[in-house]
Amino acid sequence: MELHELSLTQAVDLLARGEVSSLELTKAIIKRIEDTEPQVKAYLTLTGEAALEQAKAADQAREKGQAGPLCGVPAGLKDVLCTAGMRTTCGSKILNNFVPPFDAFLVKKLKDAGMVLLGKHNMDEFAMGSSTENSGFQTSHNPWDLAAIPGGSSGGTAASVAAGSSLFSVGTDTGGSIRQPASHCGVVGLKPTYGRVSRFGLVAFASSLDQAGPITRSVADAAMVLSVIAGHDPADSTSDPHPVPDYAASLEHGVKGLKLGVPREFFVEGLDPEVETTVKAAMAELTSQGAELMEVSLPHTEYALPVYYIIAPAEASSNLARYDGVKYGLSVRSEGGGLLDMYLDTRSQGFGPEVIRRVMLGTYALSAGYYDAYYGKAGQVRTLIRRDFEAVFKKVDAIVGPVTPTPAFDIGQKVDDPLQMYLSDVFTLSTNLAGLPGMSIPAGFSKAGRPIGLQIIGPHFAEETLFAVGHAYEQATDHHLRRPPL
């Protein structure tokens, strides 16, 4: 096995036993980056030299017996996470040269755990998109089929983990942006419960929906990463003080006796037959291990799309008001122009079309005369969506179903039809609206060789249940062990 094919768990084990040094491992992944980046284009910023220094420091720390849980493991991070002293663009031209003066809380935790930071991953601009085609810089390619999208907005991250140019990573998910790219790239992606992971330093898109989480090769890897990044942060007032359990211990719980709900509204027209077959086969595997499947109903599923596309853009229009050319980022100041001109020109030139579209939508939904009809109404329907899940979780321990309606589509296929693009999130949106944890795990491939994921959704703070179900499925299958032909 090549070093870039290792899972995080395997890498940590080899490092601990001294069979490989962090310097060797980091050099191998840097080489893998060089080999794969021309085709995958997962990275926006690469910091190889600094990474090698970190790797040496990690090896020294290990010699002194001071190795943290991720000591010496090389990885990149989604470019929406603030990394002190390292360019952070959020995939936007408006932040092309922004260098944060601080680390995001979760980045600090990863660094304290000893990770070696290789660089920052490409993404849809300000996390708005499902394919990375909205990045202000480049489109990333799916390592399994370079003509396919890797998904989005954490597309660069998922592609990098799949390609082995990052041995684990962290993405963010507002409407499906961890789970959907994980599904398309054949890797594990977990969106934790809202409030589980601090949003301090996670550049805000929609503050009541955003959540950062692991994107990894295996469920055990995801548990390891979540253990590092989860936890209360006084600097984030939406950070939940719920104690962090021992996630590793939950892996072997098994599924015997677990009740898994299958929402009938997820199996409707529009669901690709190969996705349906793959997901049903995965459910059959769980049944054979002792889980009990039952049909459930989430009656307001069809309203998740309009609710999300009012609430998220509304919150985004407020969060993105800060990009005004005053304190950081692009600043367009014309000869003889005033303050207003600076605002108008900076924003119009710095934001891409999808960001402009959502800022416009959000501003409209919040404007006088429309607030009640749109934002007010959406908030009420959000309550109904939350109540659907509460009712279902009285009967089942977790929900299983597809992640996306189809396997990854081709690059360029949906870029001119925003509404079509939005439809790729129909199965993931309601999870964010209700603040629940959701995970995508590799469940198979289409005939064309594009990965298909299984989604597992749990009640608040039930990540342990997700890990138990995911790990049990993984142990009996080998989809997560396959590597792209790159």
Place this chain on the structure above:
Amino acid sequence: MKISASEVAHVAALARLRLSNEMSAKLTGQLNDILTAMDKLAKLDTSGVPSTNHALELSGAMRPDRARDGLNHDQALANAPDSDGQSFIVPKVI
């Protein structure tokens, strides 16, 4: 027609965006499509249903009223598009 061209212009001004005629026209069409897709929300009966604005029932995240370290001057100005070392410089306001 859910949103007119003049409403698009008004919203753009609120959002501090300067849109070309071409972009305005395209956006008007796209926004109309998206807003039409939301019509189904209006048909739902939500009388008496409270709005959810927060995913969690958290409130009152407090801390002791004691000063903590923040960014120092140089850090705060490090990304300034224009600065005199003391302040951010912007075009004339008045």
